[in-house]
Amino acid sequence: MPASQDAIPVLHRWLDEDRSSPSELTRGLLNALDRPAAPSITPSTFGTVLTGLLTAGAFPAVSLPRMWRGTMRWHHNILWHLAEWMSVNVGPAEAARLHEAAAPGPAACLNKLAIAVAVSAVIVAGLGIAQGEPLSAFWLNGPDLAQGIFPVVFFWGITTAFVLLWISTSLHLRHLHRARTVLDEITPYLAPTAGLRVPAWEWGIRPVPLILGGLLALSGLFWALPMLIAATAQRRALLVHHRRIRAQFAHRVRDLLDTRRPIVPLPPVIDRTGICRNAVCDQAVPPDGRFCPRCGTPQRPLSQIME
Numbered sequence: 001m002p003a004s005q006d007a008i009p010v011l012h013r014w015l016d017e018d019r020s021s022p023s024e025l026t027r028g029l030l031n032a033l034d035r036p037a038a039p040s041i042t043p044s045t046f047g048t049v050l051t052g053l054l055t056a057g058a059f060p061a062v063s064l065p066r067m068w069r070g071t072m073r074w075h076h077n078i079l080w081h082l083a084e085w086m087s088v089n090v091g092p093a094e095a096a097r098l099h100e101a102a103a104p105g106p107a108a109c110l111n112k113l114a115i116a117v118a119v120s121a122v123i124v125a126g127l128g129i130a131q132g133e134p135l136s137a138f139w140l141n142g143p144d145l146a147q148g149i150f151p152v153v154f155f156w157g158i159t160t161a162f163v164l165l166w167i168s169t170s171l172h173l174r175h176l177h178r179a180r181t182v183l184d185e186i187t188p189y190l191a192p193t194a195g196l197r198v199p200a201w202e203w204g205i206r207p208v209p210l211i212l213g214g215l216l217a218l219s220g221l222f223w224a225l226p227m228l229i230a231a232t233a234q235r236r237a238l239l240v241h242h243r244r245i246r247a248q249f250a251h252r253v254r255d256l257l258d259t260r261r262p263i264v265p266l267p268p269v270i271d272r273t274g275i276c277r278n279a280v281c282d283q284a285v286p287p288d289g290r291f292c293p294r295c296g297t298p299q300r301p302l303s304q305i306m307e
Helices: 010-016 024-034 045-055 058-089 092-102 106-130 149-185 207-218 224-258
Strands: none
Touching: 024 058, 024 224, 045 058, 045 207, 045 224, 058 092, 058 106, 058 149, 058 224, 092 149, 106 149, 149 224, 207 224
């Protein structure tokens, strides 16, 4: 007895369509998933330190959360289009689950709070300078009330902004993890997505920024250490972890398109799971390569870090 229409797997929907080329939505989605991060939302250690020294940490306290807001908007836009693509090609129920997983969460709220706290700290510093507070008090400041109420409030304000940004960075990383899990759950007839290991939390602890921040903190610039930890976490999350997760999304989309009959020819997609560790280089590295063919940066072979 033939199976009922309700018992037909979702996979069979792909067999009923007769498209010889991918739609504009598919092309745009694959291009968005493969697009590298723009320099305007990518912080650098040198730029962060330089602007921090020139402005007593005030400029990075405002600019880093603003960059991160642009990153989260970019990712939410990609996830929204991915959910719409699932609605057209798989089903509205599956798309609704992905829309729910892609909705902005606590990371966006903490980022807005970080911007508000940083701007408030800058306003407090301006009031203190207007009342005759020396500029040096805002550079070599700390939690000691003997230094004056305005520098202390400024110190705690920018420090709190950096801590909130650091927490928001890891929460957004966990948010993308959940979206990837939901994407696998709503397509159970496909093999689990393979990819590089992506941690669920980015600590922002790297040797050079950590040593540099520690030296600046010991010299009296106490805000430099949380500033560099937050900036490093943001940079690594954007250029390493988020890039790998977007590559896994792109592979999932291609796996779904491969189930179509006839096979839909797809535009070439760069596999960014094998990209040079040097974010400035962004050169594709062979799977077993131990150094980048362009800049010479040492690499770990892909086979050693695959799940």
